[in-house]
Amino acid sequence: MLINTVKTIVVKSLLRLMSWIPLPLLHRLAEFIGTLVYALPTETRRVTLINLQRTMPELDDAERRRLARRSVQETLKAGFELGHMWYGSVDHVMGMIRNVQGKEHIDAALASGRSIIYCSPHLGNWELMGLYVSTLAPLTTLYKRPKLTGLNDLIAGARARAGAELVATDRAGVVKLTRALQQGASTGILPDQQPREGGVFAPFFGHQAYTMTLVSKLAARTNAVVLFTFAKRLPDGSGFDLICMPADADIASADTTQAAAALNRSVEACVRLAPEQYQWEYKRFRKRPADETERFY
Numbered sequence: 001m002l003i004n005t006v007k008t009i010v011v012k013s014l015l016r017l018m019s020w021i022p023l024p025l026l027h028r029l030a031e032f033i034g035t036l037v038y039a040l041p042t043e044t045r046r047v048t049l050i051n052l053q054r055t056m057p058e059l060d061d062a063e064r065r066r067l068a069r070r071s072v073q074e075t076l077k078a079g080f081e082l083g084h085m086w087y088g089s090v091d092h093v094m095g096m097i098r099n100v101q102g103k104e105h106i107d108a109a110l111a112s113g114r115s116i117i118y119c120s121p122h123l124g125n126w127e128l129m130g131l132y133v134s135t136l137a138p139l140t141t142l143y144k145r146p147k148l149t150g151l152n153d154l155i156a157g158a159r160a161r162a163g164a165e166l167v168a169t170d171r172a173g174v175v176k177l178t179r180a181l182q183q184g185a186s187t188g189i190l191p192d193q194q195p196r197e198g199g200v201f202a203p204f205f206g207h208q209a210y211t212m213t214l215v216s217k218l219a220a221r222t223n224a225v226v227l228f229t230f231a232k233r234l235p236d237g238s239g240f241d242l243i244c245m246p247a248d249a250d251i252a253s254a255d256t257t258q259a260a261a262a263l264n265r266s267v268e269a270c271v272r273l274a275p276e277q278y279q280w281e282y283k284r285f286r287k288r289p290a291d292e293t294e295r296f297y
Contacts, residue, residue, distance in 0.1 A: 008150030015154075018083030023096070024237030026080045034073030044072060044281050050296060051280045055205035070276035077233060078125055078279075085127040086158040093131055098234060102227075102244030109225040110137055116186040117219060117226045119247065121267045122193075122279035127159075128231040128240055130188045134164040140180035141188045144169045174214070181222035191215055191228075192267050194287060201289050202260035205268060207296075210287040216259030219252035226251045228266045232274050243273060 018026060038045050048068045052059070059067065085093060109116045118133050120126045133139060143159065143166035145152050160166055165180070167173035177187055194210050201208040219226050226247035231240040248269075250262035271278045285296040 004148060004150060007148055011148065011151060012154065015083040016087055018080055019087035021083075022237070023081070023084065023239075027077050027233075027237040030076040030080045031073045034076045035069065037076070038069040038072045047283055047297060048072060048280045051282075051284065054207055054285070054296065056275070057206075067276055068280070071278065071280045074233065074277045075279050075281055081125055082127065085125070085131070086154055090131065090135065090162050093128060094135070096128065096239045097132065097231075098239040098241055100242045100244070103242075105225075105227055105244050105246055106133075106136065109227065112225075113184065115181040115184050115222055115224040117181070117215060117224045118186065118188040119191040119215060119226060119228045119263070119266065120188060120230055121191060121228070121270055122282060123230040123270055124233050124274060124277045125231040125240060126190065129229050129242065130159060130164075131162055132231070132242060133186065133188060133229070134159075134162040136186075138180075138185040139164040139187065140177055140185045141166055142169045142173055142177060143167065178218060178221060181218060181224050186224075187218075189215055191263055192282075192284065194284060200257050200260045202257055202264050204264040204284065207285055208289055208292070209264065209285055211260040211264055213256045213260060215263055216252055216256060220254065226266075228270050230270050230274075233277055243270070245269065 021029075045068065048071055049064065052064050052068055052071075056064065056067070084096075106116065116133075116137075118129070120129045130141070141159070141164055143156060146155060156166055165185075167176045181187060191212065192204075193212065195212045195214075198214075199210045199212050202211045203209070204211070215226060218224060227244055228247055229242065229244045231242050233240055245266075248262035248266045250258050251266065253259040253262065283297055288295065
């Protein structure tokens with residue numbers, strides 16, 4: 001208990017400190033530390049290189065290593081930005097947005113009266129994207145308490161401060177989320193997380209990946225519009241461009257494998273726009289099909 005209390009105090013203090021540091025300086029610091037992390041024989045470096053070797057075989061070794069180093073740096077930037085995201089006011093965070101590309105897709109969905117499922121991959125700054133869409137219309141999202149429970153009030157409060165409703169990541173929470181979508185609210189989901197259960201294998205950058213079916217099931221049950229969104233980090237800490245695009249046409253297919261493949265194609269389309277800002281450090285291919293002998297990690 002004492003150890004968790006100390007950890008909470010340390011993490012909150014660091015986040016508060018980072019919230020006071022201007023974004024350009026934070027990014028330069030992340031680039032410096034990221035270069036050091038990449039230079040060392042860390043698990044982060046190993047997993048990132050393996051993922052890029054599998055998913056982007058068209059790159060030569062030098063290009064792959066440059067992209068891997070950039071990915072480590074960008075992932076650190078996402079972490080360093082949390083101080084601003086969680087401690088900053090809504091106006092402060094919204095002030096970092098420079099442009100919203102594809103806003104017409106959001107406007108059209110809202111004008112139609114249909115709910116929206118915003119799918120935001122682990123790309124760029126997904127905390128910013130979630131806060132932005134919560135300012136547009138009622139939003140209900142799944143929320144899992146952090147392992148360091150002392151951070152719960154900070155994180156939950158930050159994500160709900162523009163009016164979003166957070167529900168638990170259990171069966172009752174999914175029921176509440178479904179009901180909210182049927183009543184016209186929207187939701188935000190991270191679509192590229194490997195589910196614990198209930199998923200199917202579908203192609204992702206040319207390899208089978210265990211993929212969630214939640215998005216397709218919600219879309220089919222509620223007639224919601226599915227949009228893929230992410231906050232693209234701009235150079236020199238100058239802010240973010242928000243990108244919004246329609247999901248692949250098969251996203252709500254009754255065939256769950258076909259729908260999962262459509263979801264992964266949509267994630268790929270986002271990643272191709274800013275591959276260095278994708279979290280390649282995540283073991284996305286950890287779980288393999290039963291008949292596959294090859295292991296990624």
